[in-house]
Structure formats: structure tokens, C-alpha cells
Amino acid sequence: xxxxxxxxxxxxxxxxxxxxxxxxxxxxxxxxxxxxxxxxxxxxxxxxxxxxxxxxxxxxxxxxxxxxxxxxxxxxxxxxxxxxxxxxxxxxxxxxxxxxxxxxxxxxxxxxxxxxxxxxxxxxxxxxxxxxxxxxxxxxxxxxxxxxxxxxxxxxxxxxxxxxxxxxxxxxxxxxxxxxxxxxxxxxxxxxxxxxxxxxxxxxxxxxxxxxxxxxxxxxxxxxxxxxxxxxxxxxxxxxxxxxxxxxxxxxxxxxxxxxxxxxxxx
Ligand SMILES: Nc1ncnc2c1ncn2[C@@H]1O[C@H](COP(=O)(O)OP(=O)(O)O)[C@@H](O)[C@H]1O
Ligand SMILES: [Mg+2]
Numbered sequence: 366x367x368x369x370x371x372x373x374x375x376x377x378x379x380x381x382x383x384x385x386x387x388x389x390x391x392x393x394x395x396x397x398x399x400x401x402x403x404x405x406x407x408x409x410x411x412x413x414x415x416x417x418x419x420x421x422x423x424x425x426x427x428x429x430x431x432x433x434x435x436x437x438x439x440x441x442x443x444x445x446x447x448x449x450x451x452x453x454x455x456x457x458x459x460x461x462x463x464x465x466x467x468x469x470x471x472x473x474x475x476x477x478x479x480x481x482x483x484x485x486x487x488x489x490x491x492x493x494x495x496x497x498x499x500x501x502x503x504x505x506x507x508x509x510x511x512x513x514x515x516x517x518x519x520x521x522x523x524x525x526x527x528x529x530x531x532x533x534x535x536x537x538x539x540x541x542x543x544x545x546x547x548x549x550x551x552x553x554x555x556x557x558x559x560x561x562x563x564x565x566x567x568x569x570x571x572x573x574x575x576x577x578x579x580x581x582x583x584x585x586x587x588x589x590x591x592x593x594x595x596x597x598x599x600x601x602x603x604x605x606x607x608x609x610x611x612x613x614x615x616x617x618x619x620x621x622x623x624x625x626x627x628x629x630x631x632x
Contacts, residue, residue: 386407390440391404401592402592410534411566413581414570415570415582424588478530536561538571539571543572
């Protein structure tokens with residue numbers, strides 16, 4: 366069996382520049398208790414970082430902060446060394462709640478084309494790019510449908526295609542595969558990894574699925590709840606490219622899984 370990676374491992378990039386840097390970040394919503402506390406980590410360019418944690422521990426809050434939709438109450442959130450003040454095209458987000466993420470009056474293709482209308486003014490070129498992305502997400506048959514005519518999983522795939530069309534420097538993904546059936550989920554995991562590797566797109570991927578976190582990630586950050594804090598960070602020592610069957614059978618995969626499972630169960 367040859368799983369040995371030939372491509373340079375982006376995470377080994379102790380030398381790769383830092384894309385995102387959080388310094389002792391805390392978030393408190395108005396009049397409440399802190400949701401996130403003392404969160405510090407860096408994400409290097411090209412790295413695939415998974416974040417797991419129990420429901421309500423502040424994962425979505427953390428991602429919204431990285432997107433610039435929310436400012437930290439204390440500490441600093443930096444992108445390229447500059448404070449993240451507002452949303453930017455360079456940082457694309459795929460929302461957990463897909464029901465409000467698409468424009469209802471636009472078709473699948475129309476939604477995916479959105480980010481391209483400024484950057485690709487030539488319609489034929491844009492249409493070709495949209496068709497390619499729609500195809501990658503397995504939605505060619507539904508290209509002319511409107512969001513209300515799609516299942517949750519299909520709406521989520523449109524969101525992902527739109528995110529990819531932006532060609533962002535960083536993809537921020539909030540449990541993007543939660544609404545998908547197992548087969549589609551595995552296909553899209555592999556598609557996403559390939560795309561991220563091809564473009565060396567930095568990715569922060571939130572999931573509550575431990576196996577998904579390990580399978581995709583160069584590193585996994587585990588959050589604990591009340592308040593959300595970093596419980597542990599693990600380096601995923603699995604070669605790339607990864608494979609749905611062999612990677613998941615690798616003793617190192619199983620060891621990571623046991624370790625994280627114990628951690629989230631509080632042992
Ligand atoms: N806009 C908001 N205003 C007040 N509290 C919020 C808001 N958004 C989230 N919360 C609270 O913050 C905590 C973390 O929420 P969230 O970031 O959505 O967690 P997760 O994504 O890990 O489930 C929860 O207790 C939630 O109720
Ligand atoms: Mg959430």
C-alpha cells in the first residue's frame with residue numbers, strides 16, 4: 366500500500382507565513398457570560414485546521430469573528446497581521462445555517478455566479494467557471510433550480526460552490542457537511558481537500574464529527590464549553606493524499622480518534 370505523501374505537507378510549514386493569528390481572544394455577547402475565553406492560535410498559509418467541540422461551546426462565534434462579522438470583546442484577531450475589522454472577499458464563509466445563506470430569487474448557477482460578476486465580466490467565461498463549480502458539487506442537473514426547490518444538502522453544496530468561486534485566501538466552513546448523507550459527505554470531503562491543496566487555500570473547518578476533523582485536518586483544535594476554551598491541539602500525523610478507506614484504517618487515525626473521543630467525553 367502506498368500512501369506516502371509526495372507533496373510538501375503544508376502544515377509542516379513551521380516556515381509558512383502565518384495567515385490568521387488570535388491573541389488571547391475572548392467574546393462576550395451583551396450582558397452575558399463569556400462565550401469564548403483566552404483563545405490563542407495561529408493558522409499558517411495553506412494549513413487545513415479542524416475545530417471540534419460540543420454544541421454551544423462557541424464554534425460558530427469563533428468563525429464569525431474570523432470572517433469579520435463580529436469583533437472580539439478582548440484580545441486580537443489578525444489576518445496578515447492586521448486586525449480583522451469587517452468581512453472581506455479574501456475570507457469566504459460557509460454558514461452552518463444554509464436556510465438563509467442563498468439568494469432565493471437566484472438559481473443555483475445565479476447564486477454561484479454572484480462572487481464572479483465583478484471579477485469575471487465576460488459572461489461566457491463566467492458561465493463556464495460556474496458550470497465547472499456546479500459540476501464539482503454534483504449539481505449540474507439542478508443548475509436552473511431555485512433554492513426553495515433544493516434539499517438542505519443541495520443548498521449547502523451551492524454555498525460551498527459559491528465560496529470556492531470567490532477563490533478566497535481562506536475558507537471558513539461551519540459544519541458544512543452536517544446536512545449531507547454519508548456518501549455525498551465523503552465525496553465532498555475529498556473534493557474539498559483536493560481543491561484546498563491545489564490552490565493552497567488556508568481552511569478553518571468546524572465540525573462536531575471527530576473522524577471528519579482528523580480525516581481532513583493538518584491539526585485539530587478541541588474546544589471545551591462554558592466558556593469555550595482550547596482544551597487541546599493535536600497535530601494529525603497522517604500522510605496526504607488521504608483516502609477514505611486506508612486513512613481511516615491507519616493505526617494513527619484510530620489513535621487520534623481514541624484520544625479525541627476520550628477528551629470530549631471528559632476523561
Ligand atoms: N448573537 C448572540 N447573542 C447572544 N448569545 C449568542 C449569540 N450567538 C450565540 N450565542 C450564544 O453563545 C454560545 C455559543 O454559541 P455558538 O457560537 O453558536 O456555539 P456552537 O457553534 O459551538 O454551537 C451559546 O450559548 C449561544 O447561545
Ligand atoms: Mg455552531
